[in-house]
Amino acid sequence: MRETLDKVVGAHKVVLFMKGTKDFPQCGFSHTVVQILRSLDVPFETLDVLSNEALRQGLKDYSSWPTFPQLYIDGEFFGGCDITLSQAFYLLWLKPTHMTVASCV
Amino acid sequence: MMGSRGTSAVLSRAARMRQKLQSALEASTLDIEDVSYQHAGHAAVKDNANETHFNIKVISPKFEGQSLVKRHRMVYDLLTDELNSGLHAISIVAKTPKESGS
Numbered sequence: 001m002r003e004t005l006d007k008v009v010g011a012h013k014v015v016l017f018m019k020g021t022k023d024f025p026q027c028g029f030s031h032t033v034v035q036i037l038r039s040l041d042v043p044f045e046t047l048d049v050l051s052n053e054a055l056r057q058g059l060k061d062y063s064s065w066p067t068f069p070q071l072y073i074d075g076e077f078f079g080g081c082d083i084t085l086s087q088a089f090y091l092l093w094l095k096p097t098h099m100t101v102a103s104c105v
Numbered sequence: 106m107m108g109s110r111g112t113s114a115v116l117s118r119a120a121r122m123r124q125k126l127q128s129a130l131e132a133s134t135l136d137i138e139d140v141s142y143q144h145a146g147h148a149a150v151k152d153n154a155n156e157t158h159f160n161i162k163v164i165s166p167k168f169e170g171q172s173l174v175k176r177h178r179m180v181y182d183l184l185t186d187e188l189n190s191g192l193h194a195i196s197i198v199a200k201t202p203k204e205s206g207s
Contacts, residue, residue, distance in 0.1 A: 028144075029194065066181050066188050067195075082197055083173050 001058040009072040014044035014094060017059055018069040022046050029081040030069045036084055042094045118156040118187060125183045130165035133202055137161055144193070157193040168201045 009015050014037070020026030022034055037044045049056040049068055056068070063070050063077050071078040073094065079087065116124075119137050127135055138160040161180065168176045176199035184192065 064178055066185070077174060079174055080177065083177065087173070 001054070002062060005058060005062045006075070008047070010075040012045040013074060014042055015072040016044050016046045016069055017049050017055075017072075018046050019048070019050050021048055026050055027068070029067075032081050033069045033071060033084050036088050037091065040088065040091050040095065042091050043096065118192060119159070122159070122161070122184060122187060126161070126163060126180065129183050130163060130167050130179070132163045132165045134162065134164040134205070136163075140196075154191055157191060158195070159192070160196045160198075162198040162200075164200050164202055164205045166202055168199055169203075173199070 016030075016033060016037065018025060018027070018030035018033065020030060025031035025034055034046070047055065049059065059068075059070060060066050065077065065080065067080055069081055069084075071080070071084050078084065084091075119139055123135060123137055126132060126137075139156060139158070140160055141155050141158045144158045163180065167179070171179070177197050180195070180197050180199060181188070184195065
């Protein structure tokens, strides 16, 4: 399982393990992370842990994290919903074209 | 017979979580808010179970020098028994006394 998951999280820059799919999240916390990634225009892949019980259990051990969603960036565990929400600024760097940080008056 | 086991069985989940987090993290602030009502009818909440969703704010010197991920893992690890017995989700704010400005 560990080797399989190494491959899965390494296959894309941003991988979200969530309940449900991008278009039909089955949990409010998963929905929140999808909304954050979408609103920042960050490209990401998702895997539905509700449709794969072995994946769901395996990830809890692999990540040492008991809940979902789980966000991986560059093969590293980034966080769950709370951390993604509070660290959303860092996700701007994942955009294909970096956003110019500016402010309005 | 009301031994200590009987007593702990009637403690609410919130009270058990408070005991576990307070003693292990030596928290200067520990707010535990039951927000299960916001998730009533949620597919994963079976049989109208209560005490399933909580917001937790904890300020602890033990978080000093730890990443956010590690801090959250510390909280989750302390609540493993609860997560395995019907606790469905917790939202965590984990700060050090310095970060909280206190």
